[in-house]
């Protein structure tokens with residue numbers, strides 16, 4: 001058999017997405033790096049490459065084809081990919097991230113081309129965890145890890161190893177929004193098996209072909225993973241994404257006081273929803289202390305949101321008991337009471353008493369609860385499409401001037417309602433945010449802008465601020481500071497103003513958010529390294545999608 005000898009030659013450079021510049025390698029670089037003659041002779045600028053790549057992107061007929069084109073570019077040349085994305089953030093966000101990322105997860109086996117520099121941890125080989133992370137990092141200085149076990153991908157349930165694409169997608173948004181160096185990030189899939197029978201039966205499925213592992217064996221793998229991750233990348237932030245309801249909070253509670261870490265579905269979502277509510281109250285000129293908050297879908301996100309709002313109410317001077325009186329949690333069982341069966345630990349903090357209602361036994365569905373409670377804020381994280389019906393919304397809107405309504409379930413096909421319907425059903429009074437991007441709504445001569453109530457507005461700035469300030473942990477004080485960071489960006493005096501800033505300003509406000517987060521860390525002396533200037537720390541860390549000289 002012939003021997004393959006690996007040396008630093010043209011192939012290894014042109015196939016390394018962190019180094020590759022393609023036709024932008026200069027004559028001198030081509031000579032120094034052994035690339036002479038391996039590329040067409042014309043040397044292009046990154047702007048010329050970007051124009052060419054965008055034309056190719058536009059020529060693709062479907063959104064999935066567009067995504068595949070962008071993923072190929074990402075796999076070949078990270079700098080060019082981000083240069084292009086920088087110019088088209090609003091257009092690319094739904095393609096590289098939610099909602100089209102959902103299609104690529106569903107079709108991962110069929111369209112698989114490249115592991116995208118992710119680490120694939122297997123529950124069946126705990127002894128390989130350290131080597132797995134080390135190999136995938138391949139000597140890079142990792143500062144940010146996004147890990148998923150894919151038990152709860154968006155609202156689509158269990159997608160096994162296919163879910164790795166959400167980790168890759170979240171990281172793309174980090175770089176595009178906040179400017180983390182793409183060579184300093186690592187997406188991780190924890191393949192704990194899958195309960196998705198369709199995948200188990202699919203001969204093309206690429207993950208472990210067995211049922212999902214739970215309990216001690218699972219937590220042991222998580223422990224080993226965290227240990228290896230911290231050992232290999234001691235300066236890194238660990239971001240948890242799309243874990244199942246039974247594990248997400250347990251894992252967060254285990255590590256949140258020990259290392260720099262957060263759960264995006266619990267905390268990132270809590271942040272964006274509180275920021276959206278504060279934005280809405282800015283428009284309606286109401287106080288958060290006068291709100292009755294109904295969470296429909298009291299799972300990972302629903303309870304993360306409730307806890308973040310709870311914190312805000314307590315900072316506004318309410319006791320914990322008083323603050324709790326503002327919440328109504330509704331799940332499959334209907335309104336959650338203290339004697340409801342199968343409550344999760346997170347739900348137990350937000351239950352009501354049957355004696356509060358004359359018809360408690362009838363409060364088994366959203367419509368009955370809305371009638372009985374008259375909420376002023378209604379948040380959907382239920383994964384149940386179309387459940388915010390016209391009659392429910394009209395009932396809610398009959399008892400409050402400016403109903404705050406956030407149907408947040410993703411992707412598009414799972415949303416509790418469409419922005420356009422909510423505006424119409426409430427005669428333009430609803431203050432709306434949706435999980436995926438929504439078009440402006442024209443109604444009776446007013447253009448309503450719809451905020452994107454997606455944690456992507458918050459986690460890049462949050463994470464980048466934590467990394468830049470070398471934070472030891474993330475605490476509630478820093479989270480709260482971050483929730484208030486987006487105020488003032490939207491002109492609330494304009495009719496139809498959005499409750500959250502637009503994605504077109506994502507880069508701008510992610511920077512502000514990062515600075516506020518870093519400042520909070522420094523103020524509390526939670527930084528590992530001696531840092532005093534938050535703005536400088538953020539600026540120094542920021543990566544720009546421009547080619548650097550290769551030596």
Ligand SMILES: NC(=O)c1ccc[n+]([C@@H]2O[C@H](COP(=O)([O-])OP(=O)(O)OC[C@H]3O[C@@H](n4cnc5c(N)ncnc54)[C@H](O)[C@@H]3O)[C@@H](O)[C@H]2O)c1
Nearest residue numbers: 154155245297298299300301331332382409410435454455
């Ligand atoms: N926009 C965002 O930023 C954002 C962030 C996180 C999650 N989400 C979305 O929220 C949804 C939930 O995500 P999660 O991580 O909390 O999942 P989860 O599984 O932890 O929670 C979903 C909850 O909905 C409940 N539910 C299911 N059917 C119901 C019904 N008929 N009536 C009432 N409740 C019902 C479940 O019992 C569960 O408690 C997903 O669609 C996800 O995409 C959006």
Ligand SMILES: O=C(O)C[C@H](O)C(=O)O
Nearest residue numbers: 098154155265410454455
């Ligand atoms: O991924 C998203 O679009 C937001 C959120 O983390 C979700 O799970 O839905």
Ligand SMILES: [Mn+2]
Nearest residue numbers: 154241242265
């Ligand atoms: Mn998520």
